[in-house]
Amino acid sequence: MKKHITVLFLVFSMVFISCDQDFNTIGSDLVGDEHFDFSSHEAQLKAYSVKTDEVQTNNLPVNPLGIYNNPYFGVTKANFVSQVSLFTTQPKFGTNVQIENVILYVPFFSTVETTNADGSKVYALNSVYGANKESKMKLSVYENGYYLNEFNPLNNFQTAQRYFSDGSANGALINFENLKRGNDGNGNSVQNGTRLNDSPNTAENDQFFFNKAEIIVYKTKFNTTTGVLEYIDANDVVLANQNDPSLRVVKERLAPGIYLTLNKAFFKKRILEAGSANLINNNEFKQYFKGLYFKMEQLPGEEGAMAMFNFSNAKLNVNYSSVNDGAPAGTAATSKTLVLNFGTGFGSNSVSLQDYSYSGAYNSGLNASATNPSFGSDSKLYLKGGKGSVVYIDVFGDVDVLKPVNGQLVAGANQIPDELDQLRLKGWLINEAYLEFYIDKTAMAGANQLEAERLYLFDATNQKSLVDYTFDATTNPNIKYNKLIFGGIIERDNTADKKGIKYKIRITDHIDNLLNSTDSNLNKNVRLGLSVTENINYSNNYYYKSPFDVNNTPTISSDDIEYFPLASIMEQQGVVLHGTNPSAPADASKKLKLVIHYTKPN
Structure with missing residues (x-):
């Protein structure tokens, strides 16, 4: 842990020394190559898109x-x-x-x-x-x-009232129009x-x-006889010509x-x-x-x-x-x-009433994700704010036929993915770990198709922020770009349209805890959630109208997800990403990936 803190300190230093937002693998500046092996690993992932349907929309900040x-x-x-x-x-x-x-x-x-x-x-x-x-x-x-x-x-007025995007509350629709x-x-x-x-x-x-x-507001005086407001000059004298804008005196500018x-x-x-x-x-x-x-x-x-x-x-x-x-x-x-x-x-109190019509391509893509027999290996991932969609990610896959015994892997399930069991035995010093999401440029090719400016990654199992988000105290004059190290900000090309290329979110501390911590509260392999965000500073949650059943079981279970980030509901933009299995061979290098840069003692 001490070595990881040292590396993390140097990474923070590099942020303020370099203008480049992307970190390179570090290691050679810390210790000699004769004692350490610097390398990277690409972990297994499963990712799938979920339609949110109606979402809670009362008392939104925006x-x-x-x-x-x-x-x-x-x-x-x-x-x-x-x-x-x-x-x-x-x-x-x-x-x-x-x-x-x-x-x-x-x-x-x-x-x-x-x-x-x-x-x-x-x-x-x-x-x-x-x-x-x-x-x-x-x-x-x-x-x-x-x-x-x-x-x-x-x-009995013991819990907060929830209103949803369709205007419903407590299972009943409220017809605000009528x-x-x-x-x-x-x-x-x-x-x-x-x-x-x-x-x-x-x-x-x-x-x-x-x-x-x-907005320009001019000085006026109310005429109690006629009941109308009249324009006045700087001395509060009523203008003889009420129709000449050039004579009016500015009271305030809004x-x-x-x-x-x-x-x-x-x-x-x-x-x-x-x-x-x-x-x-x-x-x-x-x-x-x-x-x-x-x-x-x-x-x-x-x-x-x-x-x-x-x-x-x-x-x-x-x-x-x-x-x-x-x-x-x-x-x-x-x-x-x-x-x-x-x-x-x-x-x-307030309610945002949102009537949303899914396009054919978007609706088909979400339905295909829900029915994909190769669960989690979608070619495309769909993110959209409001009444839209989010993505869930299982890190290290779910194969579970081995378990560690005395520093060795032997046959036997332990409810932990085999890859994670293997990596925990290696003793790696984690220099950097990040998820890289490439934008599907074909889907987002339209001139007026603006990609979401920022994504937010969270702990979907416990419905809370990741440690990397929490510990990132970097700020920006535009508060929507706070937490720069955590990332998720879109990278755009240099064309006139400034089309999006990818997003990168760093989860170095989260991965280090998974691999090296002995604290069961820190090393649990939680499901990750990904959403668009209107403002990265909002990390609290709002409710789905209908909880999402991850495993499609007919009864309520511990896998049900009841709520997700408030900031996703506020945002109205979206983006289509390449999934873990892009359909076009040319896009194979753009698949969703988790890259772990590590130092391994020889």
Whole structure:
């Protein structure tokens, strides 16, 4: 173990000395060749793809919204439903209350490319998918008519409630579409009412798209006589010409995002006139106003696009003017804001509703993997996020006819693969061990077929992170590229399309424990799981709606897998990999492999 720690320290040093992300076999720099033998070994593997079907999607850190036609995998339509909470409970609205406007703002993930001389910024959007990222769609926002439980009522509220991608909970489907509520035109909430984003600006509803332009908010003053907002100058004087944009004064600049003007009459009657009992605390408020339902629809001739959102950053501002209670007669009304928040950080539950249609090629490939008589020797492996697929890997195969006795292998099964038994007797010092996954370039050849940016390898037997993941403390300015040594980041070619070549994930400590540790908690040969990941920093798990039975047995057994990485559910991309047995001879060198570089004392 001490020798392994020494090697590991030198490997870490090499990361910061060299710009090359790939390590070479080490050894000659440590000791003389006359005492050690430096070599490598390629271990046996079995790998197979598994369709996830419906997956748990409540309270995701990041949620998809939109329509994404993935050229290889199929079409995903993602809607979203969320509670909202009062930033300030028991609000006092005063008298002569008038709604100024209601603004919903949900920022995109974006980065600033340049800043102009006038202070305006040019942005690039991140985490937007589709052949045309500005494809038009129909966006509708309704009041949600279904109360989202935080805890499961069927279990006496002792466990967290799970909602799944099809909108189901506790074995029953919830039809959020039929339960949607909206405005009847008089500010009342009615089932299947008109949508709340009813602005005459069609970019907010019937011709919505993911606009990367900076959002500019101008200074205004509410006219209590006319009931409209008027543009004002730097001295708060109403502009004589309300139609000339060049005269307007910038109040604030916002990063790109969903920016909607919602129906004023609805929010005045439904929120500001709700009555104090409904606003006394957020428990009462969420029972009364159950949140918002975001619905995306495809337009004729438009393919659609999909963006990822952190709704915890969203704000729903109900801007109004009123006179404070108890103010002297003749006191002028002042502008105020009631803030409604999204996200679990504010106690608001949410569900990502994902309707996914598998493509013919993808569906056939998954079915072929499930029925392959040579279990684990698939030619292709399929990974996709959301309601997609994951891969499971058995290291060292499963042949078990030998067992070690007094340092020798003799006939007799011990529930340990023979190859692992053999390697444990060799006393190797493990310098580096890694899994190498080559991308099937034929399957991923389309110009708009973007491969998943990163993969995540985990302990699928115990549903937890591997030791190599846990001990990798490397960081990056872009947090999605943390844990560089552990790896899993796509390697791309130098062509204009930057097509993916392969992924490499290092499991040096895991393999060293398997071969050399005497601790039964560390040397167990666990099944490995592989998934796409939206963010490598998330390692916790969410549930399958239907547990996956690894060995296809008809009853529940210890082999059943109930949950898998949350980060895979958040991601919407995918990739096709070469398996352990590529079908084309030319791809034989690209098969999935586990390479172990070791030092063997002579």
